[in-house]
Amino acid sequence: MPGLRxxxxxxxxxxxxxxALAGLAAFLGYKFYVWAVVNAVWDxxxxxxxxxRGTGACWAVVRERGRLVLFGLYPxxxxxxxxLGGSIILVAAVLxxxxxxxxxxxxxxxxxxAMVSFSVLMSGGWFGLPTVEATSWGGLALTFYIFSAMLMIxxxxxxxxxxGRHSGPQWLxxxxxxxxxxxxxxxxTAILFFMALVLPTLVASQLLGDKLMRVILxxxxxxxxxxxxxxxxxxxxxxxxxxxAGRSLGLGRFDILTRIVLPQVFRMxxxxxxxxxxxxxxxxSYVAIIGFFDMTASASAALGSGQWAxxxxxIYLLVGVLYLIFGYSLSRYGGYLERKxxxxxxx
Amino acid sequence: xKSAAAQAPKEHPFVGLTLTIASYAVxxxxxxxxxxxxxxxxxxxxxxxxxxIISPPISFSPQDPYWRAFLVGxxxxxxxxxxxxxxxxxxxxxxxxxxxxxxxxxxxxxxxxSDVIRNVPVILQAMFWYAILLNLPSAREALSAGGAFISNxxxxxxxxxxxLAAGLIGLGLVMILVAVGRLRSxxxxxxxxxxxxxxxxxxxxxxxxxxxxxxxxxPAISWPVPQGRGIRDGLRIPVEFLALVLALxxxxxxxxxxxxxxxxxxxxxGQIEAARSxxxxxxxxxxxxxxxxxxxxxxxxxxxxxxxxxxxTSIGILxxxxxxxxxxxxxxxxxxxxxxxxxxxxxxxxxxxLCIVAVMNLLNRRISRRGRR
Numbered sequence: 001m002p003g004l005r006x007x008x009x010x011x012x013x014x015x016x017x018x019x020a021l022a023g024l025a026a027f028l029g030y031k032f033y034v035w036a037v038v039n040a041v042w043d044x045x046x047x048x049x050x051x052x053r054g055t056g057a058c059w060a061v062v063r064e065r066g067r068l069v070l071f072g073l074y075p076x077x078x079x080x081x082x083x084l085g086g087s088i089i090l091v092a093a094v095l096x097x098x099x100x101x102x103x104x105x106x107x108x109x110x111x112x113x114a115m116v117s118f119s120v121l122m123s124g125g126w127f128g129l130p131t132v133e134a135t136s137w138g139g140l141a142l143t144f145y146i147f148s149a150m151l152m153i154x155x156x157x158x159x160x161x162x163x164g165r166h167s168g169p170q171w172l173x174x175x176x177x178x179x180x181x182x183x184x185x186x187x188x189t190a191i192l193f194f195m196a197l198v199l200p201t202l203v204a205s206q207l208l209g210d211k212l213m214r215v216i217l218x219x220x221x222x223x224x225x226x227x228x229x230x231x232x233x234x235x236x237x238x239x240x241x242x243x244x245a246g247r248s249l250g251l252g253r254f255d256i257l258t259r260i261v262l263p264q265v266f267r268m269x270x271x272x273x274x275x276x277x278x279x280x281x282x283x284x285s286y287v288a289i290i291g292f293f294d295m296t297a298s299a300s301a302a303l304g305s306g307q308w309a310x311x312x313x314x315i316y317l318l319v320g321v322l323y324l325i326f327g328y329s330l331s332r333y334g335g336y337l338e339r340k341x342x343x344x345x346x347x
Numbered sequence: 348x349k350s351a352a353a354q355a356p357k358e359h360p361f362v363g364l365t366l367t368i369a370s371y372a373v374x375x376x377x378x379x380x381x382x383x384x385x386x387x388x389x390x391x392x393x394x395x396x397x398x399x400i401i402s403p404p405i406s407f408s409p410q411d412p413y414w415r416a417f418l419v420g421x422x423x424x425x426x427x428x429x430x431x432x433x434x435x436x437x438x439x440x441x442x443x444x445x446x447x448x449x450x451x452x453x454x455x456x457x458x459x460x461s462d463v464i465r466n467v468p469v470i471l472q473a474m475f476w477y478a479i480l481l482n483l484p485s486a487r488e489a490l491s492a493g494g495a496f497i498s499n500x501x502x503x504x505x506x507x508x509x510x511l512a513a514g515l516i517g518l519g520l521v522m523i524l525v526a527v528g529r530l531r532s533x534x535x536x537x538x539x540x541x542x543x544x545x546x547x548x549x550x551x552x553x554x555x556x557x558x559x560x561x562x563x564x565x566p567a568i569s570w571p572v573p574q575g576r577g578i579r580d581g582l583r584i585p586v587e588f589l590a591l592v593l594a595l596x597x598x599x600x601x602x603x604x605x606x607x608x609x610x611x612x613x614x615x616x617g618q619i620e621a622a623r624s625x626x627x628x629x630x631x632x633x634x635x636x637x638x639x640x641x642x643x644x645x646x647x648x649x650x651x652x653x654x655x656x657x658x659x660t661s662i663g664i665l666x667x668x669x670x671x672x673x674x675x676x677x678x679x680x681x682x683x684x685x686x687x688x689x690x691x692x693x694x695x696x697x698x699x700x701l702c703i704v705a706v707m708n709l710l711n712r713r714i715s716r717r718g719r720r
Contacts, residue, residue: 013450014451017448017453018452020452021452021453021456185658185700186658186693186697187661187696188658188661189662189664189672190661194689197680197685198685198686198689201685201686282466282467282469283468284468285468285471286662288470288665289470289664289665296470296471296474299471299474300474312475312479312482313478316474316475319471320471320475323466323467324463324466327465327466328462331465331466
């Protein structure tokens with residue numbers, strides 16, 4: 001039988017691995033299904049009650065505490081504002097992924113508008129909205145806020161630092177280089193520590209913004225130091241002839257920069273930039289260390305009260321899946337850009 | 348640098364010198380301001396802390412001074428980072444091999460793992476593992492296997508009564524084995540005399556280490572024993588450390604696997620075919636042909652991974668692990684000396700990172716030299 005000859009060890013191993021993994025997946029999937037659906041409890045007042053009513057997942061905790069994870073301590077009656085604000089940021093993020101939007105003169109106003117409307121919505125005080133202090137912002141809404149504010153401040157800063165290091169005079173480029181290297185060799189926690197705890201001892205309190213603003217500034221500087229290296233790589237890779245061509249056309253320095261250099265550099269480093277942005281999104285969870293109630297900290301806060309303490313798997317699963325949705329779609333987008341860049345490069 | 352100087356318009360040499368001095372002076376002036384202008388005072392380091400640190404590798408009591416607390420944090424950061432790095436490299440290497448196994452089902456499984464693990468913040472992962480470990484049975488109902496115990500306070504392992512002596516004997520043994528290996532291969536090398544000499548010196552040192560260890564060894568092992576509400580003796584690895592290190596290993600291994608994969612891809616396929624036509628087994632091809640050549644590509648990004656790993660240990664504070672960051676925060680609030688604590692923190696990380704980079708560069712130079720021969 002000629003067909004049998006085609007069965008090689010490789011094919012057998014492949015088949016065995018398929019069967020084994022499918023079996024494992026089916027087994028785990030079944031276990032998970034029984035835990036999460038069949039034996040799950042949807043309605044209870046505490047984990048003790050959950051345990052009485054069923055042996056599976058205690059989804060009641062999500063019903064009771066899910067609000068905390070999504071919106072932190074934001075007043076319940078004003079919750080629609082947090083939902084709307086979060087949606088604005090999401091829409092802005094999705095729009096930024098579209099090709100025609102990827103120009104500085106479109107991205108900058110888009111994000112400025114998104115951030116301003118988000119801040120106005122969340123803090124209130126205008127249009128008859130009751131004021132909500134930034135200290136009670138939390139959950140996913142706070143994560144979004146820190147994330148987008150970090151990019152808003154960090155990205156222009158990164159461009160400036162990269163330009164200063166690449167084409168600035170030596171008295172500027174060398175200290176900048178030292179600063180970037182210093183920041184890159186200490187953990188993010190150290191920078192947040194400086195912003196939250198040390199800065200108030202150095203500077204008069206009138207000059208300080210609120211703690212959240214300072215922490216966001218710290219995040220932005222950290223992001224800018226890493227992103228500036230990415231941009232600098234692009235600047236170094238850019239053909240010198242581009243600048244010279246611009247000069248021979250009689251363009252000014254500013255025009256050469258904004259019309260010739262930066263657009264090409266950004267196209268070049270877009271995949272790495274998206275990687276940096278994915279990292280920045282995950283890094284927002286570091287505010288939990290400084291004592292803010294972002295999505296990560298809210299998760300443990302939701303468990304803090306004794307009655308839900310043993311439902312940690314359910315809560316962490318919820319938060320993990322939320323991070324996964326945003327993080328995974330961003331990294332898929334990054335992978336797509338990378339493949340496209342590869343194709344363009346090979347052509 | 349040279350070409351830039353050649354192209355630059357001619358200017359007075361004094362101007363260039365001034366600018367060079369200025370480029371160093373600005374950061375130096377900033378540092379000087381921080382040191383003298385901000386009224387730094389490190390005197391608190393000699394005061395006793397009055398707080399306790401749970402289960403450090405070096406002993407600590409509330410009467411001990413602050414500098415000792417910082418030392419504990421420094422050592423903890425190194426131990427956690429090094430442990431996590433070693434296991435993450437092993438796991439990452441295995442994941443890379445699985446990812447290149449040519450079996451679509453397994454490759455898909457590994458990709459799923461890395462997609463999930465890479466897109467969830469490591470802080471959340473550490474908190475999750477910590478919660479899991481805290482929900483293990485208590486010491487009274489600890490799970491036991493082969494003399495080791497696992498409870499919600501940590502893992503208790505059988506451990507030599509005199510670990511230093513046991514370590515010395517192990518080190519001596521390794522040194523002697525290496526020396527024997529070098530002695531046997533010396534004949535094939537260009538400078539057999541020098542190699543033999545160095546091998547003999549190594550063997551003597553190894554024998555000395557073994558002898559020293561033997562003299563101090565108590566040939567006994569301390570077995571963990573359940574007693575009352577706890578477990579005594581043995582080596583206790585606390586849950587805080589476990590949660591942190593487990594999260595770091597699983598998280599970074601997904602990235603390290605990519606580094607290994609890229610390194611293996613950079614080795615030309617002709618090398619593998621040549622190895623196979625010489626009759627080398629798959630295992631030999633991997634460890635003698637592919638890995639050594641891939642290392643040239645792998646080492647530089649692996650250096651950044653090491654540095655990154657040490658930096659991420661600073662999330663330990665969220666699972667109650669007393670690392671350098673956690674100690675600094677404690678010290679800054681208790682002694683009200685935040686600037687000083689921050690400087691110690693930064694200097695501590697800089698020292699660790701510079702050491703890593705120095706060691707890895709040394710390795711890198713040796714490996715790339717081997718490649719050129």
